[in-house]
Amino acid sequence: ESIPAVVRRHDDAASLEVALIENMAREDLNPVEEARACAALVEELGLSREEVGIRVGRSRVAVSNLIRLLDLPDEALELIERGALTEGHGRALLLADDHGVRRTLARDAARARWSVRELESRARAAGVGSPRRRPRPRPTLHPDQAAAIELIADSLAAALGREVDVTPAKAAGYRVQITFDSLDDALDAARRLRVRAVTG
Template sequence: MNPGRETTPKRLGRGLSALFGEAAAPATPAASAPPAGEGGTAMAAAQTVPIAALEPSPFQPRAAIDRERLDELVASIAANGVLQPLLVRPHPTLPGRYQIIAGERRWRAAQAVPLHEVPVLVRDLDDRTAAAASLVENLQRADLNPMEEAEGYRRLAETEGLDHAEIGRLIGRSRSHVANTLRLLNLPLVVQTHLREGRLTAGHARALLAARDPGMLADRVIREGLSVRQTEALAQQRALADRPRRRVSADPADPNTEALARDLSETLGLRVTIRFDGRRGEVRIAYDDLDQLDGLVALLQRAGG
């Protein structure tokens, strides 16, 4: 199974676009239409620096570079040069050196050509902005798998003390998206590996969070090629089936109401209370945690659909 990567809207990093020189005019006609793999950012006023003076950023969220895509970029740069400058910042401790915030792949491809200098945009960024800019650049290019994205958010939370809402504002994502992505770090390592290697999408993984045994269920999802919706349904069924049966409360004077409450409790695996005063009534369903609530909502949505 290879479900493919989920697409994300390219509205990321509002407030960071100026870092990439997006408002500047192209330096040459060719720069307005870069070849595949070079990205679409316009060429801004840049300076050239020796390749040897550059080093990867400590905030790079991408763990690995796709070899095939890198080879394509080497061929493009060999034919056309580096059309889009790298975004760098001065090294915080080594004068005359720079850390790459965006463009590590271009830097590596230029070395393979080989080139001795590359164009760069130098920005004096603090650690927080550098980490956010690196995340945004990779997310816009769809270069990160879900686990790399989650680890990037965790780095911002731990090193900069940011909460989910602050991370979302910094990179142009919602608080709930950041929170849900960070939850992927709670999955077993075997499921995280499936995510890193593209056998599962983030949607599958979020559904597996509700399962009692995510690793076993992940194997079934991959083996049977289940969709995200099918995975959600299966995980919720498993979660509800694993819940202990709850005591039923109902109006003892009405055996029919009591029987109905008991049937609902058996179906849902949750404590159900039905009250009726002769004119109106109410049905209460009690849950102990958010996983139970998620399971209940999923069942109601399927029933309503």
């Protein structure tokens, strides 16, 4: 006896992509599991974060924020996996530069049940007065602002075909710096922007 069925054949990469995307669709995933699935789509399949976002129904910034959680120490990740800390707490921990400080703050936040805002404040304060290797360190960026800067830089680089440096402006907004090799190079970039402005 036989039944009608649809048989789908996938190569290894496609099978991995399907498995990871189906895994992301589960409702019981914690943020760390989501982060690892997104990172696998980027690192193992070579997808951009924007492409990952399209496949899993998230914005590019949301995907970037998830993957950035994997920079946290294992103890902090375990607390997030257990539900003792939220994704928001994890992003707040990233405001502290030192891995040991992140670990201590994660432990204290879980024990004292700090709010995300409280943890953000303490993470920022932990970086004040700490020794820096760089003579002119940049101010610590909130993960949302860092993700926005990355998005702006990637979008402009794709439009112009060259590297773009984006930094936060002192008052508000962002400062964009583009280096051109020649006048012709600069004019070519201007033409690209003009075409996009007309056709976009």
